[in-house]
Amino acid sequence: MVKLKPRFKLWLETEDGYVFGPGSFKLLQGIQEKGNLKTIAEELKMSYRHAWGIIKEIEETLGKSILVTHRGGKVGGGGAELTQKGEELLEAYLKIKSDLNQMFSNFDFMEL
């Protein structure tokens, strides 16, 4: 018998198309945890500019701000945190992702 495992990629769309997927999820989750865009960009091995580009693209598609930055004296620049809309976006994605993972655990023993 061969064991099959289902896998998925999840993303969110507006009427205008793609807005939020696995990459942006990791980025926003990292910002929520670390409170700093530069730190998480480095961790995800992307440039600070690229990370900003992802944020700006989401904000443009949504027409809403998802991130606020704080200029500060700390080494590594000021912090960044999600706006309420940013939090809601992250939560929406996370909720569906969790439901999917939950559902997929039912298919863990599919054999052919």
Next chain:
Amino acid sequence: MVKLKPRFKLWLETEDGYVFGPGSFKLLQGIQEKGNLKTIAEELKMSYRHAWGIIKEIEETLGKSILVTHRGGKVGGGGAELTQKGEELLEAYLKIKSDLNQMFSNFDFMEL
């Protein structure tokens, strides 16, 4: 308010990795409906050789035959049909896909 819609891509993996996704699903479903590989390959705008390649790759990864062909006198060559394992593979994918679509209908009115 912006309306968000979740979208997904679903695929199946064995221990050795990818085996069956949206493209192979369409192909197998088409074979099941039409009983002919050439017809469905044309409909999916892929070459007959490419369609065969997909089938062979699945069979190699699974170590099982998923298609039988019949040589015949009909125009367009003999027919093709799924083996029992082919049917089971198609059904396994379809079941999860339906469950996902069902689940996603709950998220139809997500707004931000």
